[in-house]
Amino acid sequence: xxxxxxxxxxxxxxxxxxxxxxxxxxxxxxxxxxxxxxxxxxxxxxxxxxxxxxxxxxxxxxxxxxxxxxxxxxxxxxxxxxxxxxxxxxxxxxxxxxxxxxxxxxxxxxxxxxxxxxxxxxxxxxxxxxxxxxxxxxxxxxxxxxxxxxxxxxxxxxxxxxxxxxxxxxxxxxxxxxxxxxxxxxxxxxxxxxxxxxxxxxxxxxxxxxxxxxxxxxxxxxxxxxxxxxxxxxxxxxxxxxxxxxxxxxxxxxxxxxxxxxxxxxxxxxxxxxxxxxxxxxxxxxxxxxxxxxxxxxxxxxxxxxxxxxxxxxxxxxxxxxxxxxxxxxxxxxxxxxxxxxxxxxxxxxxxxxxxxxxxxxxxxxxxxxxxxxxxxxxxxxxxxxxxxxxxxxxxxxxxxxxxxxxxxxxxxxxxxxxxxxxxxxxxxxxxxxxxxxxxxxxxxxxxxxxxxxxxxxxxxxxxxxxxxxxxxxxxxxxxxxxxxxxxxxxxxxxxxxxxxxxxxxxxxxxxxxxxxxxxxxxxxxxxxxxxxxxxxxxxxxxxxxxxxxxxxxxxxxxxxxxxxxxxxxxxxxxxxxxxxxxxxxxxxxxxxxxxxxxxxxxxxxxxxxxxxxxxxxxxxxxxxxxxxxxxxx
Amino acid sequence: xxxxxxxxxxxxxxxxxxxxxxxxxxxxxxxxxxxxxxxxxxxxxxxxxxxxxxxxxxxxxxxxxxxxxxxxxxxxxxxxxxxxxxxxxxxxxxxxxxxxxxxxxxxxxxxxxxxxxxxxxxxxxxxxxxxxxxxxxxxxxxxxxxxxxxxxxxxxxxxxxxxx
Numbered sequence: 150x151x152x153x154x155x156x157x158x159x160x161x162x163x164x165x166x167x168x169x170x171x172x173x174x175x176x177x178x179x180x181x182x183x184x185x186x187x188x189x190x191x192x193x194x195x196x197x198x199x200x201x202x203x204x205x206x207x208x209x210x211x212x213x214x215x216x217x218x219x220x221x222x223x224x225x226x227x228x229x230x231x232x233x234x235x236x237x238x239x240x241x242x243x244x245x246x247x248x249x250x251x252x253x254x255x256x257x258x259x260x261x262x263x264x265x266x267x268x269x270x271x272x273x274x275x276x277x278x279x280x281x282x283x284x285x286x287x288x289x290x291x292x293x294x295x296x297x298x299x300x301x302x303x304x305x306x307x308x309x310x311x312x313x314x315x316x317x318x319x320x321x322x323x324x325x326x327x328x329x330x331x332x333x334x335x336x337x338x339x340x341x342x343x344x345x346x347x348x349x350x351x352x353x354x355x356x357x358x359x360x361x362x363x364x365x366x367x368x369x370x371x372x373x374x375x376x377x378x379x380x381x382x383x384x385x386x387x388x389x390x391x392x393x394x395x396x397x398x399x400x401x402x403x404x405x406x407x408x409x410x411x412x413x414x415x416x417x418x419x420x421x422x423x424x425x426x427x428x429x430x431x432x433x434x435x436x437x438x439x440x441x442x443x444x445x446x447x448x449x450x451x452x453x454x455x456x457x458x459x460x461x462x463x464x465x466x467x468x469x470x471x472x473x474x475x476x477x478x479x480x481x482x483x484x485x486x487x488x489x490x491x492x493x494x495x496x497x498x499x500x501x502x503x504x505x506x507x508x509x510x511x512x513x514x515x516x517x518x519x520x521x522x523x524x525x526x527x528x529x530x531x532x533x534x535x536x537x538x539x540x541x542x543x544x545x546x547x548x549x550x551x552x553x554x555x556x557x558x559x560x561x562x563x564x565x566x567x568x569x570x571x572x573x574x575x576x577x578x579x580x581x582x583x584x585x586x587x588x589x590x591x592x593x594x595x596x597x598x599x600x601x602x603x604x605x606x607x608x609x610x611x612x613x614x615x616x617x618x619x620x621x622x623x624x625x626x627x628x629x630x631x632x633x634x635x636x637x638x639x640x641x642x643x644x645x646x647x648x649x650x651x652x653x654x655x656x657x658x659x660x661x662x663x664x665x666x667x668x669x670x671x672x673x674x675x676x677x678x679x680x681x682x683x684x685x686x687x688x689x690x691x692x693x694x695x696x697x698x699x700x701x702x703x704x705x706x707x708x709x710x711x712x713x714x715x716x717x718x719x720x721x722x723x724x725x726x727x728x729x730x731x732x733x734x735x736x737x738x739x740x741x742x743x744x745x746x747x748x749x750x751x752x753x754x755x756x757x758x759x760x761x762x763x764x765x766x767x768x769x770x771x772x773x774x775x776x777x778x779x780x781x782x783x
Numbered sequence: 784x785x786x787x788x789x790x791x792x793x794x795x796x797x798x799x800x801x802x803x804x805x806x807x808x809x810x811x812x813x814x815x816x817x818x819x820x821x822x823x824x825x826x827x828x829x830x831x832x833x834x835x836x837x838x839x840x841x842x843x844x845x846x847x848x849x850x851x852x853x854x855x856x857x858x859x860x861x862x863x864x865x866x867x868x869x870x871x872x873x874x875x876x877x878x879x880x881x882x883x884x885x886x887x888x889x890x891x892x893x894x895x896x897x898x899x900x901x902x903x904x905x906x907x908x909x910x911x912x913x914x915x916x917x918x919x920x921x922x923x924x925x926x927x928x929x930x931x932x933x934x935x936x937x938x939x940x941x942x943x944x945x946x947x
Contacts, residue, residue: 185932186932218919372877372879372913413928448819451857451859454913527919625856728937761937
């Protein structure tokens with residue numbers, strides 16, 4: 150404990166020195182999403198501008214703070230002042246931002262998005278506080294508390310912000326007490342199923358064995374979900390501290406982090422963080438003189454969605470095909486190499502340090518009865534303010550989608566929770582509180598936290614086909630309900646989206662879906678039909694339109710749509726003619742063009758170029774082939 | 784590890800053998816090393832050749848059949864030589880609802896290549912992936928290590944031209 154106090158003191162000194170920095174600090178959001186949005190070009194522009202203007206400043210690359218739609222984000226902190234955030238930065242904007250604020254000290258409300266100060270900071274009133282922005286106002290940051298605020302590659306930053314003190318508290322109180330606190334806090338597994346975390350631990354702790362293993366499940370395979378990636382990239386030590394706490398509680402001596410190979414930056418961050426832990430005495434035989442010994446190995450997943458399932462994940466670590474096996478025995482009794490093993494999700498682990506540090510009753514202030522705490526979601530799809538969010542459980546879908554996400558541009562149609570294993574919920578569910586039970590009752594699941602918002606331009610039949618196609622490809626093939634059933638369901642859905650469906654197909658889908666749900670061995674098969682069953686239930690008229698009228702109202706299903714030129718709007722600029730790969734569009738300059746549907750391959754090129762590059766902007770429309778809308782009046 | 788360097792019947796020369804065995808150095812030869820070994824091999828050579836599978840089979844003392852069984856189970860592994868550049872089109876949910884599929888078709892048409900294949904001139908290999916985790920910036924494609932966000936069919940051509 151003494152050694153930890155020394156470590157903590159040094160870290161605090163380093164952190165305070167940074168806060169009192171005499172030179173300005175520029176923080177750049179450089180998680181994978183920030184980089185994808187162009188953070189590295191911004192970095193180059195910042196370095197170039199600083200050099201040209203001969204300004205001394207420190208640049209710190211931080212993780213994702215949440216509002217991805219504002220990326221790239223850069224913040225500037227002048228000595229003695231809180232950070233000011235600039236959004237949607239481009240390399241061209243960088244010199245202007247630096248000149249106005251770094252050089253002249255004028256934060257320019259026109260450029261600035263928000264500030265990170267509280268109270269008397271002397272900024273113009275037009276600049277709001279960052280956490281008062283509509284997207285952030287109703288969020289509660291527990292798991293994500295450090296993301297975007299500290300340098301994820303500096304263990305000192307983490308320790309100075311109370312990092313590892315949860316673990317130290319746990320080590321002082323003993324493993325039984327740790328389990329007790331987690332039980333009291335009411336923490337449930339954040340991987341999706343919501344099983345009480347303490348229960349799994351207790352079973353494992355009470356099983357006698359020569360060795361036990363603790364595994365962090367970072368195989369975030371749900372397409373449309375990136376909460377775990379962001380947390381690891383933005384605050385890797387939070388997850389690692391949680392892993393240590395869990396390992397200590399169950400009595401494990403070795404841990405694995407099973408992470409997708411598609412997340413190279415997250416893997417690099419973990420590797421660096423593990424090196425720092427070793428250096429600071431948080432790994433090895435005798436962690437902080439407590440007598441507790443633990444070490445971690447990183448295992449890169451090789452790309453199989455089913456490996457998110459516990460027994461499949463274990464098979465994969467053992468070097469086999471990642472196929473699930475029937476339970477019991479549960480991994481908590483016989484898991485990796487036959488030894489008791491606990492697998493916890495990244496977010497579950499990231500929550501633990503907070504619970505240990507602040508206590509169970511503190512954690513229970515968030516959420517509702519039986520669903521305590523917060524949950525992170527990736528809010529994506531047809532939504533204005535997309536990004537990573539964290540909210541207390543029990544918030545309604547409406548609050549999440551409209552208050553935080555700002556709703557969709559076109560009319561809201563549905564929200565898919567729980568990724569491919571979840572369901573598609575219609576407008577009538579918007580006031581459903583988000584908790585494990587209510588989502589399950591609606592036919593969906595909480596899942597790991599992907600929230601995909603759909604508007605009128607999304608076809609739910611196509612979406613159901615998409616999800617089923619995904620799970621069908623990812624089915625490991627072990628049990629026939631999943632292997633054969635999901636395949637048949639995809640075939641039926643393909644028929645429907647091609648306009649070849651029949652009325653009885655809907656009954657077939659329903660029966661098959663229920664069979665696959667009941668008969669499959671693991672969670673993948675048991676939940677695979679959810680997208681189909683929920684859309685059949687809540688969007689039946691849309692299926693019927695596809696089947697009976699061969700009409701796709703959202704104008705998505707390939708074989709049921711047509712591209713058309715609206716003669717009254719076409720200015721004859723020939724831009725679409727130049728991009729059409731098949732020569733389907735013809736016509737002389739300055740006269741409305743002609744589109745030959747028999748040559749059109751529906752590649753979208755003409756539609757996009759008309760929208761973004763042409764004068765008319767909307768002369769090319771995508772319509773259901775059955776639509777009778779008069780083109781002149783569109 | 785004490786391993787034999789040359790063997791009769793193998794199509795590899797001594798240097799190539801040595802190159803594989805350098806790779807094996809860090810492993811104990813347990814079955815659990817299979818996936819990491821396949822990953823390392825692919826990292827070094829770009830794909831899993833028949834020779835590589837053969838070498839790994841001898842090293843871990845498990846059959847080639849079993850190795851193929853494991854390798855084909857995971858989407859990460861490829862069995863043909865990669866191109867100079869690698870294109871991954873994201874087909875995650877967020878990308879799907881924002882036109883990822885049309886984008887994938889456009890790549891195929893532009894380069895005359897099918898998913899999982901490499902172009903004849905070895906310039907590009909083309910894969911479809913389930914999710915790159917940049918959902919808020921959909922649709923995205925990845926070329927080598929660059930992620931191109933908020934993509935459209937018409938921007939594609941210009942971007943491809945940057946990679947020779």
